[in-house]
Amino acid sequence: MPRRTHVAATVNGEEVEFLCEPRQSLLEVLRENLRLTGAKEGCNNGNCGACTVMMNSVPVNSCIVLAVEADGAEIETVEAIARQGHMHPIQQCFLEGAALQCGVCTPGFLVAAKALLEKNPNPGEHEIRFNLAGNLCRCTGYDKIVRAVQDAAEIMQSAQPAAVK
Amino acid sequence: MIPFDYAAPATVEEAVALLAEKNGQAKILAGGTDILVQLREGLRRAELVVDVKKIPELTDLNYSPETGLVLGAAVPCYRIYENAAVAAAYPALADATRIVGGWQIQSRASVGGNLCNASPAGDTIPPLIVYDVVCRIAGPKGLREVSAAEFCAAPGRNVLEPGELLISLAFPPVAPHSGSAYQRFIPRNEMDIAVAGAASWVQLDPAGKTIEKARIALAAVSPKPVYAEEASVWLAGKPANEESFAHAGELAKKVAVPIDDMRGTREYRVHLASVLTRRTLADAVKRAT
Numbered sequence: 001m002p003r004r005t006h007v008a009a010t011v012n013g014e015e016v017e018f019l020c021e022p023r024q025s026l027l028e029v030l031r032e033n034l035r036l037t038g039a040k041e042g043c044n045n046g047n048c049g050a051c052t053v054m055m056n057s058v059p060v061n062s063c064i065v066l067a068v069e070a071d072g073a074e075i076e077t078v079e080a081i082a083r084q085g086h087m088h089p090i091q092q093c094f095l096e097g098a099a100l101q102c103g104v105c106t107p108g109f110l111v112a113a114k115a116l117l118e119k120n121p122n123p124g125e126h127e128i129r130f131n132l133a134g135n136l137c138r139c140t141g142y143d144k145i146v147r148a149v150q151d152a153a154e155i156m157q158s159a160q161p162a163a164v165k
Numbered sequence: 166m167i168p169f170d171y172a173a174p175a176t177v178e179e180a181v182a183l184l185a186e187k188n189g190q191a192k193i194l195a196g197g198t199d200i201l202v203q204l205r206e207g208l209r210r211a212e213l214v215v216d217v218k219k220i221p222e223l224t225d226l227n228y229s230p231e232t233g234l235v236l237g238a239a240v241p242c243y244r245i246y247e248n249a250a251v252a253a254a255y256p257a258l259a260d261a262t263r264i265v266g267g268w269q270i271q272s273r274a275s276v277g278g279n280l281c282n283a284s285p286a287g288d289t290i291p292p293l294i295v296y297d298v299v300c301r302i303a304g305p306k307g308l309r310e311v312s313a314a315e316f317c318a319a320p321g322r323n324v325l326e327p328g329e330l331l332i333s334l335a336f337p338p339v340a341p342h343s344g345s346a347y348q349r350f351i352p353r354n355e356m357d358i359a360v361a362g363a364a365s366w367v368q369l370d371p372a373g374k375t376i377e378k379a380r381i382a383l384a385a386v387s388p389k390p391v392y393a394e395e396a397s398v399w400l401a402g403k404p405a406n407e408e409s410f411a412h413a414g415e416l417a418k419k420v421a422v423p424i425d426d427m428r429g430t431r432e433y434r435v436h437l438a439s440v441l442t443r444r445t446l447a448d449a450v451k452r453a454t
Contacts, residue, residue, distance in 0.1 A: 002168050002169060002170045002171070003170075005171065021168060022168070022169055022170060022171030022214060023166040023167070023168050023169055023204075025201075044205070045202045045205070045206070046198055046201075046202060046266070046269070046270060047356070049267065049269055052269055055272070058241075058243060058272040059268055059269050059272055060269050060272045060273055061198075061269045061270070061273075064197050064198055064201045064202060064273070065197065065201075065273070066171065066194070066197065066201065066214070066216075068171050068173075068216075069194075069197075069216060069218075112268065112269070115268075129354070129355075130354075130355060131268055132267075132268075133267045133268070133354065133355030133356045134266060134267020134268050134269045134270060134355075134356060135267070
């Protein structure tokens, strides 16, 4: 039996430590050890993006990251997107634009869409579809998701910079 | 996933020692986008997973116009296409790294890993072949070099011996008046495995009218990505026009020996090899001028 490994990481701005087996995915540890159940297990093989989290400022599928690889890393999950009880514009726009049905893909879309808007505050439709291609949705047909991202981009651009982040 | 041990050595020597000690029972972890799925699905087994991302030689990306690019084997795709100088110097590589999986995959997946995984459809492999990249390998017997065209052995198999590790990929400096492109065909818009793929590299005369040298490589049309030698050699001295591109496409498809599967029939893939060769040659010429 491989020995359990000690891992220290920063998760949503807090320093955390946990013990895990080398075979455990980051997704498993986030959900089961750290009780951060926002990231979802969809395909568990890197196709669907439901488990997307930010790792050292880039989006990754946490189902195909080993938890031991997170040692020393900065992880941000969907739980960190709302601040002080206020939804982020991207969350507000998904909600108001009905950009979700069953909701399993939504946390991954929110994390990836927020990352996209931070990289490019005003993406066109093609760019949104291209950058969110690693997130699959089997309910909405994507149109409402694309529109929600466009709406969020508009709100974020017109908002005070301080109110956005 | 079946349990395994994990090690993250800091040097090539340590990594080689760990790999050699396990004699084939250790697997190398770079971006993990293939190996972790294969381990979980039982397609490969490991007693030990050796994470190579703490080894500087494997995570460094060094580019200078004079000496070319040395790409650490574990450098993720996004660091290539987000590097403006590298993307401009090696556009076929940038093309391929932008379309490997989705954004989340590109955050982790490396070109070295794509090569080692040795899929016939590996998108980044034809660019490595047309740039005539040298693969630097470390092993228990020391260092050796293999050309990218010779690195893959069969579907899912490469030339690495037990205990060996791909360190880096060495790209020659960019030749004057040269350009390159990679394209694949997929029925979806994104996130798919190539039905066929082609990379072309050309060097033109200073007037931009004649092809002096060319290299073409194809993916997903043979057991491993393949250099289309006859078409490449034929292009030398030919005018850089549609007629030449089309004829080169016809010659290139002679090396296509694809399988029939759910992604496409044999005939379709052979046809695509010709079309994609023609299109990537046209793009490569445009980028060279």
